[in-house]
Amino acid sequence: MKNLIPYFTLGYPDNTKLCRFLDILPVEKINYIEFGFPSSDPRYDGPVIRKTHSVGNHNFSESVYSKYFDYFYRNRIKMYSLSYYSDIKDRFDEFINYLQVNNFSGIIIPDLIIDYFNDSKSIINELNKREFEYIPFFSPATPDFVIRDIAAITDSWVYYGLQPSTGIEIPYELDYTTERINELLPRREITYGFGIKTDEDIKNLMKNGGSGVAIGTYLVKMIDAGDEEGFIEYIDKMRGVLNE
């Protein structure tokens, strides 16, 4: 089954409203879930997700979400943290411990190989030692050798951002993009994200061998509007498209 991965920034728009959407999230339709831990500088996100971090920073409370982490874990939904290394580097051990205690499976660190390239392999190896998945985050601008090198020291699925940041729409060649990553990483699960919103986007990505999609910016719009019905319908529809 192809992976559907919804993304939520913790604490956005506030703890109560987010919990309401987590309550109604149809767990049978998703495989993984991605939680953004609010960042003070979400530099590689677009304006919509940046706003969620800014608001989430004020609202986030660990105690609110521990029961949800437990709930998703018990429902066999693998949980991943989206965290900027700039935010966690000074308390890295403590943060990874926290994630492991809460049964997270791994972490996505969008700034690691961009801003901390020289340290990236040692950090990934540290996560490997802890048996905690590091999800390689690549983009079209990631050089071939970096993709190969990082993939070689990890065995998890790969997150491939199609755009320079979340929620934006720079023209790109879908076929060429997917061919390239498939050639570089044959037999690896590739989940696409950034700028995906339509059925057509998803169908084309799956047709070209994608193993799943992550959806974030588009969900924020429904959460903002309090559109619970639309949210459930959208998840249902995306599941259907992925199952085709």
Added chain:
Amino acid sequence: MITAVNRDIMPENWYNVVPDLPEPLAPPRDSKQEISSINLLNKILPREVLKQEFTFRRYEKIPDEVMEQYEQIGRPTPLIRAKNLEKYLDYRGKIFYKYEGATATGSHKINTAIPQAYYAMKEGVKGVTTETGAGQWGSATALAASLYGLPAQIFMVRISFEQKPLRKTVMNLYNGNVVASPSTLTEYGRKILKEHPDTPGTLGIGISEAVEYALDHDYRYMVASVMNVALTHQSVIGQETKKQLELIGEHADVLIGCVGGGSNFGGFTFPFIPDGDETEIIATTADEVPKFSKGDYKYDLVDSAGVLPQMRMYSLGADFVPPTIYAGGLRYHGASPSLSLLINRGRIKSDEVTESQVKEALRIFANTQGVIAAPESGHAIATAINYAKSHKNEGKTIVVNVSGHGMLDLSIFGERQ
């Protein structure tokens, strides 16, 4: 007509260095919190130019129509062995120069102006707009737009507008409309004029005005430098150079070019990057604009108003107002992200030369080779001369990019008794 000889030298593809960088290129980031300046590029740049800006393709096919125009404006440009200069310096190796001053507009700038205007024309936009410092980019934009039947609105940095009236004549001759920047044509220009009525202007202000004009008039903005797509188009320089060296059985030991935003330099040197680290590469800037030695490697604004996305680059700060130096094309506060990354990683070295060194180098080059190079190119020549003097007996082959001629910049020499 494209001759067989030209076809042998001219590349069929542009080369994009991004896939061959030693680490991932940091993506652009939004300059403002609430809106996406990256998304805004969709309204500013022709779609194909935007696609090429963010592509990871190593090679991009040059359209036949662009190839045809490249030949019309003088490509391939000559690679000449500077034997007289070698003799003057008593240099025991070889010195070659790639002469971009041989193009119709007298500089390398036309190499990216043509494809950008071509893609804008294909989109059916109303016109193109840009900023210009010394006027070389403005001239190239005006000609390229004229070739494709598009009007061009050009914002020329005020100090250059006043110092180089002939450049304005050239742009007008190519049907370009030129105003001094800051101007009253844009809200940003009017704001700057109100706050700083005597400002000499900067490229950053000019970019801001051009971008605003593009958004307000359904024009497309032409990218002179800094952004990767301009360096990719300029790769015709380096690819031709490689081929020309190959045809005469030579190999470059040292490549030297000048840096304003980095387009002629990147275009000239980047095609050599995949070949390994054997070729030494040196980027020369003006002593008055010491971006590589005194600038910070950081995310910074490309334009003064912050309309365009920020980029990670060596920068003296977007509010840096450089002295009104003799080489307007080198006054820019930053340098292209790919070049900055390669400098930061130590793959490319940097050098700074003073005005007196540049003038002396231009005199020597004129007296030995007969070529009056642009003041910007004089920086590269000065570094090449210094290099030749300090490596006299090592037998190295130095190749320097002379990015333009200086026939419209003679005022920098003043009167000589």
